Amino acid sequence: xxxxxxxxxxxxxxxxxxxxxxxxxxxxxxxxxxxxxxxxxxxxxxxxxxxxxxxxxxxxxxxxxxxxxxxxxxxxxxxxxxxxxxxxxxxxxxxxxxxxxxxxxxxxxxxxxxxxxxxxxxxxxxxxxxxxxxxxxxxxxxxxxxxxxxxxxxxxxxxxxxxxxxxxxxxxxxxxxxxxxxxxxxxxxxxxxxxxxxxxxxxxxxxxxxxxxxxxxxxxxxxxxxxxxxxxxxxxxx
Numbered sequence: 001x002x003x004x005x006x007x008x009x010x011x012x013x014x015x016x017x018x019x020x021x022x023x024x025x026x027x028x029x030x031x032x033x034x035x036x037x038x039x040x041x042x043x044x045x046x047x048x049x050x051x052x053x054x055x056x057x058x059x060x061x062x063x064x065x066x067x068x069x070x071x072x073x074x075x076x077x078x079x080x081x082x083x084x085x086x087x088x089x090x091x092x093x094x095x096x097x098x099x100x101x102x103x104x105x106x107x108x109x110x111x112x113x114x115x116x117x118x119x120x121x122x123x124x125x126x127x128x129x130x131x132x133x134x135x136x137x138x139x140x141x142x143x144x145x146x147x148x149x150x151x152x153x154x155x156x157x158x159x160x161x162x163x164x165x166x167x168x169x170x171x172x173x174x175x176x177x178x179x180x181x182x183x184x185x186x187x188x189x190x191x192x193x194x195x196x197x198x199x200x201x202x203x204x205x206x207x208x209x210x211x212x213x214x215x216x217x218x219x220x221x222x223x224x225x226x227x228x229x230x231x232x233x234x235x236x237x238x
Contacts, residue, residue: 001223003180003231008034010167013041014110016101016139018091018131020049020069021197022116024211026218027172028076029183029190030230035077036186042080043073044104046097046135047088053203058088064199072196076189080108093134099152101135101142106160114170114232115139123175136171143169143237166237174233181230183219191215 013034017023023031023043031041049065050058066083073081084100091097105113118136121128145151147164156162170179183190194211195201201211209217219228 001177001231003177003229006030006170006179006181006232006234007168008037010111011039012108012110013039013112013114014044014105014108015041015114016044016046016104016135016142017116018046018129018135019052019088020045020065021052021072021194021200022132024072024190024194024197025173025214026190026230027114028072028193029186029215029219029228030181031078032076032186032189032193033181033183041078042082042108042110043069043078044082044084044101044108045069046084046086046091046100047131048083048085049088049200051088053200055203065197068197068200072193075192075196076186089131091131091134093137097134097138098142098145099155101139102145102152103155103158103160105142105146105166106155106163109163109165111165112168112170113139113143113166114172117171117174117233119175121175122173128173140169140171140235169235169237170232171235172230172232174231176233177231179232179234181232182227183230184226184228187215187219187228190219 048062050062053061118133143166149162221227
């Protein structure tokens with residue numbers, strides 16, 4: 001499938017996801033490309049991923065997964081990783097979630113916002129987890145919320161002025177991609193970012209694909225051998 005090149009005439013981006021490691025399933029390779037160009041990229045995670053390791057209690061897993069996310073982000077040039085404090089596995093779409101994401105958009109003032117698809121399934125047919133769907137949909141709405149001072153006026157009272165500067169919203173893992181980011185030169189960065197989630201990956205078991213195998217599945221272009229790309233559905237906001 002031929003896709004248009006992702007526009008890169010911008011300087012700041014915010015990536016919003018539900019859990020530690022969500023962004024490492026491909027998006028981080030694009031982030032490495034952009035930070036290498038001198039762009040500023042920040043992360044916002046709805047949860048700390050505390051329900052993601054069966055052999056650890058949530059209290060044990062939360063700091064582990066938080067640190068692994070910070071380590072993975074650092075490997076692709078991201079220094080700011082915020083956790084919004086929602087409970088892993090029970091994230092619900094609604095006004096509180098929209099408010100939390102809108103606040104982060106106002107705080108970071110990005111030109112580009114990336115998030116995971118809110119669709120029921122991924123392009124490979126696998127069911128998309130509930131937290132992913134809620135965060136993806138809320139992020140799409142929060143980009144508009146962030147620019148309207150009357151939707152969440154309490155944010156302005158907290159010193160977070162409206163931000164209408166989001167120019168592009170990119171949805172990763174969409175069944176309807178429109179644009180691509182060439183990450184061929186950043187493939188290894190993407191692998192390293194996912195490898196940073198060592199304890200989480202180990203808990204998935206020996207039969208689960210390795211980070212390198214996952215990156216091959218997600219990013220390899222079947223029509224162009226040796227080329228890796230992140231495909232996204234891109235929406236313009238002005």
